[in-house]
Amino acid sequence: MSKKEKADQNSNADKDALDRLPLANIPLASNTLKNAKLIKNARMETAIEIYSDPLSGSLQVAPGAIKDFMKTTPRDQAIIDSLAGLQSFDVYSLRSSLKKLGVEVENEDALELSEDMKEGLSIYSMEFIQPLVEKIFGEDDKDLQSVANLRKIFSDPDIEKARKNLRTMSEKTGIPLAEIPAFLEEYSDVFLSVAYYRYGFESVGPDVDRFLFWMQELRSRRDTAASPRAAMDCKAVEDTIRFLSNSIRERLAQFQYVFETFWKDINAATFRQMRQQIEENHASMGSVLCGLIVKMHLWKKEFPDNDVGGPLKRLKFVMTELEPGLDKLKNLEIEARKRLGMKPLNI
Numbered sequence: 001m002s003k004k005e006k007a008d009q010n011s012n013a014d015k016d017a018l019d020r021l022p023l024a025n026i027p028l029a030s031n032t033l034k035n036a037k038l039i040k041n042a043r044m045e046t047a048i049e050i051y052s053d054p055l056s057g058s059l060q061v062a063p064g065a066i067k068d069f070m071k072t073t074p075r076d077q078a079i080i081d082s083l084a085g086l087q088s089f090d091v092y093s094l095r096s097s098l099k100k101l102g103v104e105v106e107n108e109d110a111l112e113l114s115e116d117m118k119e120g121l122s123i124y125s126m127e128f129i130q131p132l133v134e135k136i137f138g139e140d141d142k143d144l145q146s147v148a149n150l151r152k153i154f155s156d157p158d159i160e161k162a163r164k165n166l167r168t169m170s171e172k173t174g175i176p177l178a179e180i181p182a183f184l185e186e187y188s189d190v191f192l193s194v195a196y197y198r199y200g201f202e203s204v205g206p207d208v209d210r211f212l213f214w215m216q217e218l219r220s221r222r223d224t225a226a227s228p229r230a231a232m233d234c235k236a237v238e239d240t241i242r243f244l245s246n247s248i249r250e251r252l253a254q255f256q257y258v259f260e261t262f263w264k265d266i267n268a269a270t271f272r273q274m275r276q277q278i279e280e281n282h283a284s285m286g287s288v289l290c291g292l293i294v295k296m297h298l299w300k301k302e303f304p305d306n307d308v309g310g311p312l313k314r315l316k317f318v319m320t321e322l323e324p325g326l327d328k329l330k331n332l333e334i335e336a337r338k339r340l341g342m343k344p345l346n347i
Helices: 005-015 065-067 074-084 091-101 115-137 149-156 158-173 177-220 228-265 267-281 281-304 311-322 326-339
Strands: 018-021 035-038 046-053 056-060
Touching: 005 018, 005 115, 035 074, 035 281, 046 074, 056 065, 056 158, 065 074, 074 115, 091 177, 091 281, 115 158, 115 177, 115 228, 158 177, 158 311, 177 228, 177 267, 177 281, 177 311, 228 267, 228 281, 228 311, 281 311
Parallel strands: none
Antiparallel strands: 018 035, 035 046, 046 056
């Protein structure tokens, strides 16, 4: 792999991450800052990563300490302080968060998923595209059995057929013909956001399952059971991770239900309602999922399998690295459930 290919790969990974924000497109005066990135550490605190190298390691500084490392301006400091307060750096929650902060990115593509990620999310396409097209063009259409055929409906070289399809969609949805392309683009963006969060959750799912087994094993050890405080802390961490995992799964199912309700009555009003419900939850979903992923990735790196580390090392890691910040994530998730009108989830 060439240096350019590797750089592009790293850039895409940063762009698609929930826990990293490259500052290249943020309107900062300092070039040094624009070459840095914000990252979330194990305690869910934001740090500025000045540089990262496989051999020399990573240089990270607290947002309030950047003036000790480089020349900066009060405006740069204010922007960094504002961004550091965000709970997630995924592109979907960033769109609304940056708007609220009054920070305009210099390149709108910075708030889009990479093409590689969009391609990776195509495994969910049928689930979101097929019901929409079936509702409009008929459930018995044999051309609706693959993503490729679904895409052809709107990219068919037969211009007359394409026009007929678009007119049919306009008539059945009440959406003006001229607005159909924008509607399809917006619909694609909404379902991509749900697919993105689902992908992130499913990618960390096996780690969560192994972690819960690892925790049960740790709590059964004599060293843990002999200390009431250690036993209580371990149970609290285990219960919180289980709660976050189960609740995120339920919230994703709630998003799916919102789509299913929309498919039953497709029109401009129901689309706006669906979009609002989902986008209002981007920030909370991104925040909690970011925290869960950061915690699990850190744990996986330290304990790549269940034979690594004795009880004392595991206990120390749980109490110093995993426990800090978990209550905040738990409270964020509880509030998100309330806003969605979901029942309390027993831990």
